[in-house]
Amino acid sequence: MSSRLLNQIGLFFAALVIVSPAILFFLWMISLSLKFEIDNGAYPPILIPERFAWSNYVKVFEENNFLLYLWNSVLVTGTATLLALLIGVPAGYGIARLKAERSAVVIMIARMTPGLSYLIPLFLLFQWIGILGTLWPQIIIHLVVTVPIVVWVMIGYFETTPMELEEAANIDGASSWQVFRLVALPIAKPGIVVAFILSVIFSWNNFVFGVVLASRETRTLPVAVYNMLSYEQVSWGPLAAAALVVTLPVLVLTMFAQKQIVAGLTAGAVKGG
Amino acid sequence: MSAIAPERTGVTTGRTEVTTDRTAVTTDRTEVTMQAIEESQSVRLAPNYWPFVVPALVVVSAVIVFPWAFTLWMSVNRWTLGQSRSFAGMENYLRLASDPRFWESLVHTLTYTSLSVAAPMFLGTVAALIFDARFPLRGLLRGVFVMPMMATPVAVALVWTMMFHPQLGVLNYLLSLVGIPAQEWIFNANTVIPSLVAVETWQWTPLVMLIVLGGLASVPREPFESAEIDGANAWQQFRYLTLPMIAPFLMIALIIRTIDALKSFDIIYAMTQGGPGTASETINIYLYNTAFSYYDIGYGSAMAVVFFIVIVALSFILLMLRQRSQWNDAEGK
Numbered sequence: 026m027s028s029r030l031l032n033q034i035g036l037f038f039a040a041l042v043i044v045s046p047a048i049l050f051f052l053w054m055i056s057l058s059l060k061f062e063i064d065n066g067a068y069p070p071i072l073i074p075e076r077f078a079w080s081n082y083v084k085v086f087e088e089n090n091f092l093l094y095l096w097n098s099v100l101v102t103g104t105a106t107l108l109a110l111l112i113g114v115p116a117g118y119g120i121a122r123l124k125a126e127r128s129a130v131v132i133m134i135a136r137m138t139p140g141l142s143y144l145i146p147l148f149l150l151f152q153w154i155g156i157l158g159t160l161w162p163q164i165i166i167h168l169v170v171t172v173p174i175v176v177w178v179m180i181g182y183f184e185t186t187p188m189e190l191e192e193a194a195n196i197d198g199a200s201s202w203q204v205f206r207l208v209a210l211p212i213a214k215p216g217i218v219v220a221f222i223l224s225v226i227f228s229w230n231n232f233v234f235g236v237v238l239a240s241r242e243t244r245t246l247p248v249a250v251y252n253m254l255s256y257e258q259v260s261w262g263p264l265a266a267a268a269l270v271v272t273l274p275v276l277v278l279t280m281f282a283q284k285q286i287v288a289g290l291t292a293g294a295v296k297g298g
Numbered sequence: 299m300s301a302i303a304p305e306r307t308g309v310t311t312g313r314t315e316v317t318t319d320r321t322a323v324t325t326d327r328t329e330v331t332m333q334a335i336e337e338s339q340s341v342r343l344a345p346n347y348w349p350f351v352v353p354a355l356v357v358v359s360a361v362i363v364f365p366w367a368f369t370l371w372m373s374v375n376r377w378t379l380g381q382s383r384s385f386a387g388m389e390n391y392l393r394l395a396s397d398p399r400f401w402e403s404l405v406h407t408l409t410y411t412s413l414s415v416a417a418p419m420f421l422g423t424v425a426a427l428i429f430d431a432r433f434p435l436r437g438l439l440r441g442v443f444v445m446p447m448m449a450t451p452v453a454v455a456l457v458w459t460m461m462f463h464p465q466l467g468v469l470n471y472l473l474s475l476v477g478i479p480a481q482e483w484i485f486n487a488n489t490v491i492p493s494l495v496a497v498e499t500w501q502w503t504p505l506v507m508l509i510v511l512g513g514l515a516s517v518p519r520e521p522f523e524s525a526e527i528d529g530a531n532a533w534q535q536f537r538y539l540t541l542p543m544i545a546p547f548l549m550i551a552l553i554i555r556t557i558d559a560l561k562s563f564d565i566i567y568a569m570t571q572g573g574p575g576t577a578s579e580t581i582n583i584y585l586y587n588t589a590f591s592y593y594d595i596g597y598g599s600a601m602a603v604v605f606f607i608v609i610v611a612l613s614f615i616l617l618m619l620r621q622r623s624q625w626n627d628a629e630g631k
Contacts, residue, residue: 036433043425044443046500051445053468054457070468112353119350135362137609139561139582142602145589146368147361168361176354201345230450232564237590247452251568254456261460268453279448283441286448290505291512 057265058082065261081266088263091270093242094249100160101245102228105167109175109224114217117179118209129180132173140233143169148237162238163245170231171224178223178289182216183209219289222282226275246271372599379593390600400601402576403584404608407560410491410498410580414559417499419552422506427536429507430514447504455568458497459484462569484570487577494578497565502558506551513547514540549620553613560609581605 056072057065058081064074085091120128143166151162186209194204210217235248244252250267279286376386394400429440446454461467462483470480483493517540525535563582566572572579572587579587585605589598 033433036428036431037435040428040433040436040439043421043428044439047442047446050454050457050461050500051442053461057457057460066466068466068471070466070471108357112357115350116354119347122345122347123351125351131358131362134610135358137557137561137613138362138366138606139585139602139609140563141582141585141589142369142599142606143361143365145372145595145599145602146365149368149595150364165361168357172354172357172361195345201347201349204345205350226448230448230452232450232452232568233586236567247450247564250456251452254459254568265457265460268450268456272450272453275448275450276445279445280441283444287444287508291508 054265054269057261058269059266060262062260062262078262081262082270084263085267085270089249089253089267091246091249091267094244094246095270097160097239097243098229098245098247101163101167102225104160104164105171105228106221106224108164109168109171110217110221113172113175113220114179114210114213115205117176118183118205118213120176121180121183126180126184129177132177135169135173140169140231144234144237151238157238158240158243160243163234163243166234166238167228167231169234170227174224174227175220178220179213179216182213182219186212215285218282219285222278222285223289226278226286229275369599369602372596373603374600375596377594377596379595383596386596390597391604393597394600394604399576399579399584400581403579403581406491406578407580407582407608410495410562410566410578411556411559413492413495414498414502414562415552415555417495418503418506418555419548421499422503422551423510423548425503425507426510426514427540429511443507444504446501449501451501451564452568454501455497455565459569462493484578485574487574490570490574490578494566494569497569498559498562501565502555506555509547509551509554510544513544517543546620549616553616553620556616557609557613560612581608 052072056074059077059079060071060074060081061076061078064071064076064078120126147162147166151157151165156162190208190212191204194208199207230247231245232247232251235245236251239245239248250264250271253264253267373390374385374387375383376389377383425443429436429443461469462485464470464480464482464485467483469483473480481489484490521539522535525539530538561582562580563586566578566580566583567586570578572583576584581601582605585598585601588594588601
């Protein structure tokens with residue numbers, strides 16, 4: 026009995042050691058974002074300052090147009106994810122029912138392709154159509170990330186949902202579309218949630234597309250925070266605060282939807298970009 | 299209407315079958331008709347699934363397949379943005395072969411990749427073995443462990459840049475506590491790649507952990523019980539039981555990690571842009587500079603094609619290894 030307890034304590038500390046880089050990093054990130062310049066430049070470094078610099082967060086939103094960029098990020102990620110669900114969920118259903126899993130090879134190859142090789146041709150295409158300077162180029166190119174994720178997750182999901190109900194509905198005279206909308210779709214809700222969450226996260230985090238396609242007015246948050254680093258005189262507090270603002274929505278989502286994320290990632294092991 | 303019509307055909311098919319095969323009818327008439335109706339129904343029941351796939355097919359063709367084709371075409375053209383385009387044949391590819399900066403970036407890419415595969419593979423497997431066991435606060439700790447993977451790479455890179463700062467960074471302070479002299483991290487050509495790999499490892503070890511953890515969950519208990527009776531120690535159990543059983547999952551993790559490490563962009567670009575000098579310039583970064591700093595899209599496209607071939611070739615080799623290891627396993631049994 027006591028040896029089992031000892032074993033558990035040992036495992037707990039081993040886990041603590043292997044998690045510590047993550048814990049320390051995020052603690053330090055929060056600490057940086059809440060310190061005045063004097064404290065951030067102090068040696069030896071200070072983890073918990075005497076005065077908290079909440080003004081860093083105010084500065085981020087006041088001086089850098091962050092509300093606009095936050096809104097841009099919401100629009101790009103939201104639209105790209107919704108469009109991907111709209112076309113990707115039926116596609117996943119169709120591919121699973123057609124038993125055409127081989128067509129998923131296209132998605133595998135898409136995953137291997139570096140994001141930059143989509144950027145050059147699509148950049149030219151957007152320039153030619155004349156939509157550079159709007160949010161549309163980013164929304165469209167984010168489909169490169171979101172559509173494969175959704176299709177991949179949904180194929181896997183529809184393969185496991187039972188066929189009996191669909192067959193019964195079919196015998197009752199329901200059309201394919203009715204079967205999909207009224208029978209298959211309600212059962213697939215958990216799968217759709219997984220696809221939605223992963224799609225949102227990888228679209229939100231995407232940087233490479235924005236860095237090329239975004240103009241001053243159409244930056245998304247990752248591009249905005251990168252530009253703070255390169256163009257403004259580096260002041261650590263606001264910079265760390267901005268970094269935290271960018272990644273906070275994703276981290277909160279990760280905390281609340283851990284089960285779905287783990288399920289989606291280990292099933293398809295997808296990653297965008 | 300449409301629901302009734304096919305059934306009618308069902309009846310007629312049944313009748314034709316009755317006339318063609320009379321003996322069958324006399325022996326068991328009902329069975330034949332039932333069978334015929336069922337058959338005809340299965341024809342009727344095959345719903346058309348293609349309309350579900352078409353919209354995605356159109357979008358994938360436009361944003362994924364079209365760029366592949368267009369890149370291939372651009373790669374055989376002399377084309378700098380803002381200047382006129384002319385056909386170049388294999389010129390861009392030949393130029394690539396004799397471009398020392400490209401070869402240097404290839405070496406950087408392979409160094410970066412092998413390190414960013416090896417470290418997360420090792421640490422991720424160790425982490426999975428720990429998280430496979432039961433202990434207090436396991437769920438919470440696993441949740442925190444997964445967070446780096448989901449955090450926005452640019453935001454992460456920014457904070458790491460501050461931590462790597464030679465004078466004010468917290469890392470050099472931590473080193474000084476254990477008596478190691480201050481390092482220049484990403485600001486020194488000799489340490490820049492290992493430093494970037496540390497960040498990449500920090501971020502992507504959780505993905506390996508999750509995949510291996512999935513593998514460990516599928517390992518049966520019985521062989522371990524008999525091994526224990528036979529007196530096998532923990533290491534022997536791991537080496538001869540666990541490892542072979544989770545090998546397919548390790549292989550999947552290896553392939554995914556290799557692809558992602560080869561393609562790595564955000565962290566390198568945000569932290570060093572390939573510097574100092576070109577010390578951390580991978581193919582992806584050189585490709586970016588060629589296409590979007592020098593606007594040499596013909597040459598950039600050729601680079602993209604070669605880079606794509608490198609990725610596919612490496613993935614393919616790993617897949618082959620995987621298949622062969624499975625084959626050997628099957629033969630061994």
